[in-house]
Amino acid sequence: MSATTIIAAERVGYALPAGVHSVGAVHSVFSCAVNLEIEGEMWTLLASDCAEQPFGIRLPVRSFEAFAIREGDGIHTRAGFVGVERAGGRLVVDCRAAPRWAPSPPDAVLPGFAARVALLSQAASARAWPSSRLMAHDAMRALLGESGALDGVLTGIVGRGPGLTPAGDDVLVGILAVVASPLAGEAGARATQAMRRALEGLVLRTTALSGHMLRQAARGLLGRMPHDLVGALAGGLAADELDCALRRIASTGATSGADICMGVLEAARAFLRSGAYKAAA
Amino acid sequence: MSLRSRSYPNLYKDSVSLMTVSAKLTATPGVEQASVVMATPANVENLAHAGLGEYEARANDLLVAVSGSDDACEEALRLADELLSAKAAAGGNGEAAAQPLTSIQMAVARDPSLNLALISVPGDYAAAEAMKALRLGIDVMLFSDNVPVESELALKLYARERDLMVMGPDCGTAIVGGVPLGFANAVRRGAIGVVGASGTGTQEVTVRVHQLGEGISHALGTGGHDLSAKIGGISMLHGLAALDADPTTKVIVLVSKPPAPEVAKRVLAAAERSAKPVVAVFLGADPASIKGEGVYGARYLAQAADMAVSLAKGGEARAAPIALSNEAQRTLGDIARGMTASQRYVRGVFSGGTFCYEAQLVHAAASVRAFSNTPTDGNPRLKNSVKSQENAIIDMGDDEFTRGRPHPMIDPSQRNARIGEEIADPETAVVLFDVVLGYGASADPTAGLIGVVGAARAGANAAGRQVALVAHVCGTELDLQDRNNVVAALKSAGALVASSNAEAAFWSAAIIAARSGAGP
Numbered sequence: 001m002s003a004t005t006i007i008a009a010e011r012v013g014y015a016l017p018a019g020v021h022s023v024g025a026v027h028s029v030f031s032c033a034v035n036l037e038i039e040g041e042m043w044t045l046l047a048s049d050c051a052e053q054p055f056g057i058r059l060p061v062r063s064f065e066a067f068a069i070r071e072g073d074g075i076h077t078r079a080g081f082v083g084v085e086r087a088g089g090r091l092v093v094d095c096r097a098a099p100r101w102a103p104s105p106p107d108a109v110l111p112g113f114a115a116r117v118a119l120l121s122q123a124a125s126a127r128a129w130p131s132s133r134l135m136a137h138d139a140m141r142a143l144l145g146e147s148g149a150l151d152g153v154l155t156g157i158v159g160r161g162p163g164l165t166p167a168g169d170d171v172l173v174g175i176l177a178v179v180a181s182p183l184a185g186e187a188g189a190r191a192t193q194a195m196r197r198a199l200e201g202l203v204l205r206t207t208a209l210s211g212h213m214l215r216q217a218a219r220g221l222l223g224r225m226p227h228d229l230v231g232a233l234a235g236g237l238a239a240d241e242l243d244c245a246l247r248r249i250a251s252t253g254a255t256s257g258a259d260i261c262m263g264v265l266e267a268a269r270a271f272l273r274s275g276a277y278k279a280a281a
Numbered sequence: 282m283s284l285r286s287r288s289y290p291n292l293y294k295d296s297v298s299l300m301t302v303s304a305k306l307t308a309t310p311g312v313e314q315a316s317v318v319m320a321t322p323a324n325v326e327n328l329a330h331a332g333l334g335e336y337e338a339r340a341n342d343l344l345v346a347v348s349g350s351d352d353a354c355e356e357a358l359r360l361a362d363e364l365l366s367a368k369a370a371a372g373g374n375g376e377a378a379a380q381p382l383t384s385i386q387m388a389v390a391r392d393p394s395l396n397l398a399l400i401s402v403p404g405d406y407a408a409a410e411a412m413k414a415l416r417l418g419i420d421v422m423l424f425s426d427n428v429p430v431e432s433e434l435a436l437k438l439y440a441r442e443r444d445l446m447v448m449g450p451d452c453g454t455a456i457v458g459g460v461p462l463g464f465a466n467a468v469r470r471g472a473i474g475v476v477g478a479s480g481t482g483t484q485e486v487t488v489r490v491h492q493l494g495e496g497i498s499h500a501l502g503t504g505g506h507d508l509s510a511k512i513g514g515i516s517m518l519h520g521l522a523a524l525d526a527d528p529t530t531k532v533i534v535l536v537s538k539p540p541a542p543e544v545a546k547r548v549l550a551a552a553e554r555s556a557k558p559v560v561a562v563f564l565g566a567d568p569a570s571i572k573g574e575g576v577y578g579a580r581y582l583a584q585a586a587d588m589a590v591s592l593a594k595g596g597e598a599r600a601a602p603i604a605l606s607n608e609a610q611r612t613l614g615d616i617a618r619g620m621t622a623s624q625r626y627v628r629g630v631f632s633g634g635t636f637c638y639e640a641q642l643v644h645a646a647a648s649v650r651a652f653s654n655t656p657t658d659g660n661p662r663l664k665n666s667v668k669s670q671e672n673a674i675i676d677m678g679d680d681e682f683t684r685g686r687p688h689p690m691i692d693p694s695q696r697n698a699r700i701g702e703e704i705a706d707p708e709t710a711v712v713l714f715d716v717v718l719g720y721g722a723s724a725d726p727t728a729g730l731i732g733v734v735g736a737a738r739a740g741a742n743a744a745g746r747q748v749a750l751v752a753h754v755c756g757t758e759l760d761l762q763d764r765n766n767v768v769a770a771l772k773s774a775g776a777l778v779a780s781s782n783a784e785a786a787f788w789s790a791a792i793i794a795a796r797s798g799a800g801p
Contacts, residue, residue, distance in 0.1 A: 028293035049402060049405075071291070071293075159323040160324060160327065161323075162299060162300065162318055163296035163299060163319075164293055164295060166319060166321060168323065205321055207319045207321065207340050208340070208341055209293065210319075244427065247680075248427070253295070253296045254296035254297045254299065
C-alpha cells in the first residue's frame with residue numbers, strides 16, 4: 001500500500017478557490033515550484049522562500065526535488081485539500097487553516113515619483129533583455145492610441161524573447177500591473193479592458209505557462225513581485241529600503257524581473273502621477 | 282557552415298537554466314550562433330531573421346538551434362542534450378521523499394554532533410535561519426549577502442553571549458578543520474590560522490602559504506562589515522581567540538580592509554594579548570600603524586603570507602619586497618617600447634573584489650590613478666561600469682555585474698568578454714586580470730578565456746598593436762583546476778603570469794609608468 005504524506009500549507013494566494021471540487025494534472029516541476037493545471041487555471045505549489053502568487057500555495061519546504069512529483073501526475077482538490085497522485089504515494093496539501101496572502105494596494109503616489117522611476121530604470125535597464133524596452137514602448141504607444149491597432153502590436157510581443165516566460169510576456173505583465181492598479185484610475189481600468197480583449201486571442205502564441213500568467217494579469221491577478229514594484233514606485237517604502245527592493249525585483253530570474261520592470265516603467269510614466277488616485281477618489 | 286537544431290517537446294526549464302545552457306552552447310568552439318528558446322511564433326520568426334532556420338511553431342516546445350562548423354554543431358547539440366536532461370536524471374524515484382531534511386533542526390536532531398551550519402538562502406531569510414542555528418547551539422557560516430546590518434549585529438551579539446561564531450554575512454570562503462567551505466582552495470594542513478574579512482583575500486593568503494610549503498590550520502571568515510564601527514569586529518575577535526586557543530595553530534594572520542579606527546585598536550590589542558605571533562594585513566593601511574608586541578603589519582596579501590610562513594618556521598617576520606628584477610625590468614621595458622603612441626592605459630578586469638582593491642593600491646603607490654566601480658580612497662568612480670575610461674580597474678564580481686548571473690569566479694564568460702573588449706581598445710596598454718581557482722570556482726576557467734584573448738589579440742596585432750596581458754592565478758596544484766595547467770594555458774596565450782596579485786599589479790604599474798615616460 002502506498003503511503004500518504006500530508007503537509008500543511010503555510011499560506012495561499014488571494015485568488016485560490018481551494019474549497020472547490022475539481023481535478024487536473026501536474027503541468028511542470030521545478031526545484032522551487034510545481035505548476036498544477038486545474039480546470040483551465042494554473043495553480044502553483046511554492047517553496048517557502050518563493051514570492052506569493054494569486055493562485056499560489058506556499059509550503060514549508062525549501063525544494064520539491066525530493067518529492068518525486070512528475071509532470072502528468074493527477075491532481076484533485078476538495079474541501080481545502082489538494083491531492084497529488086505520485087507514483088510513490090499520495091501527497092496531500094492541507095490548505096484549510098492557511099492564511100491568505102492579499103496584497104494591499106497603495107493609496108497614493110507620494111512625492112518623489114520621478115526619482116523613484118529613475119532609480120528603477122537604473123536598476124533594471126542593464127539586466128533586461130535588450131528588446132524589452134522597445135517592446136514596452138511599442139505596447140504603450142498602441143495602448144494610448146498613438147500607433148497601430150493594439151492587437152496587431154501585441155501579436156509581435158506575445159511570446160517573443162528568451163525564457164520560459166518569454167521577455168515580451170513579462171513586459172506585458174509589467175504594463176498590466178500598473179494599469180490594473182487602483183492608482184491608474186479610470187484610464188487604467190479602460191486600458192486593462194483593452195489589454196484583456198487584445199490578449200484573448202493571443203495567449204496561444206506563447207507557452208502554456210506564460211499564457212496563464214498573462215490571462216491572470218489581464219484579470220488584475222498579479223503576484224507579489226509586480227504588486228511590490230508598483231507599491232515601491234508609488235512611494236510605499238522608506239528611502240533606505242527602496243533601492244534594495246527595486247534591485248532585488250530587477251534581478252529576479254534571468255531577465256524576467258528586469259523585463260517586468262521595463263513594462264512597469266513605461267506604463268507608470270503614462271498612468272501614475274503624484275496624488276492621482278486620491279484626486280480621482 | 283552548418284545549421285542544426287533539436288526540439289524538446291513540452292520541456293520546461295527555468296529562465297536562468299535556459300540562459301546558462303545558451304551561454305555554454307555559444308561558448309562551444311566553432312559555434313557561430315546558438316539560441317535556446319521556447320518555440321513561440323514570435324521566437325520562430327526571430328530565428329528565421331537571425332538565419333538560424335525555419336521551424337514550425339509549437340509554443341510549448343523548447344528549441345535549440347545552432348550554426349557553425351559540422352563538428353561544433355554536433356558537439357553543441359550533444360551538450361544541450363546533456364545539460365537539459367541533467368536535472369531530470371537527478372529527479373529520483375521517490376525514495377528521498379520519505380524524510381527530506383527541510384530544516385537545520387531536523388539535521389541536528391538526526392545527528393547531534395553537527396556543530397556548524399552553512400546558510401545560503403536569499404538575504405531576506407538568512408538572518409532568521411542563522412538565528413535558528415545559533416539557538417540550537419551551533420556556529421554559523423552565513424554565505425548569504427543582503428542581510429541588514431542591524432540583523433548582523435543582533436546575530437553576532439547573540440552568538441558572542443553563547444561563545445559561538447557567526448562567519449558572515451557574505452562570507453564566501455572558510456576552511457574549518459581541513460574542510461573547505463564556499464570558495465576555498467585545496468591547501469595542505471599546517472600551523473597557520475587565518476581570520477579574514479575578505480574571501481579572495483583569505484584565498485590569496487592560504488594559497489601563498491601552501492606554495493611556500495606551509496599549511497593552514499583553519500581559515501575563518503567574518504564577512505566584510507565585521508570591522509565596521511557598528512559591528513565592532515565581533516567575529517574577528519572571536520576568530521582570533523579561537524585560533525589562539527587552538528593547539529594546531531602556531532601563527533595567526535588577520536586579513537581585512539582598514540577597520541574603523543576604534544575597532545582596529547581593539548583588534549590589535551587582542552592580537553597583542555595573544556600568545557602567538559599575529560600578522561595583520563589591513564589593505565590600504567600603513568603597515569607601520571600596526572604595532573604591538575608580537576604583532577606584525579604587512580602591506581600586501583602575499584607579504585602577509587610570507588611573514589607568517591617565516592614565523593612558523595621559527596624565523597623573523599620577514600617578507601620579500603615586491604619589486605622588479607633586472608630581467609623583469611628588461612622584459613617589461615621591451616613590451617612597453619613596442620607599443621603604439623595611443624596605448625597608455627591599464628585595464629584591470631577582476632573577479633575577486635579584494636584583488637581589484639589591492640591592484641588599485643599598488644597602482645596608486647606608483648602614482649597611477651585608476652577609475653573603478655569600487656574605487657579605493659583617492660581613485661575616481663567610473664561613470665559607466667560597462668565602459669572603461671583611461672586607467673580603469675574593475676571588479677566584475679560586484680553586485681551590479683552579478684544580479685541574476687553567476688559570479689565570474691563561477692562563470693567567467695562575462696568577464697572574458699570584457700577582457701576581449703579591453704584588448705580591442707586602441708588605448709589599452711595592459712590588461713591585468715585574475716583567475717581564481719578552487720572549490721566552487723569554474724572547473725575550466727581558461728576554456729573561454731583563451732579563445733577570447735586569442736581573437737582579440739589577433740585583431741589588435743592586425744592593427745599594429747601589442748597588448749600586454751598580465752595575470753595572477755590564485756590557486757594550488759591540488760585544486761581541481763590545477764594551477765600548473767592554468768598557468769601553462771595562460772602563458773601559451775601570451776600572458777605574463779605573476780606569483781601573486783600584488784606582483785601582477787606591480788608589473789602592470791611598471792608598464793604604465795614606462796608608457797608615461799617614467800621607467801622602467
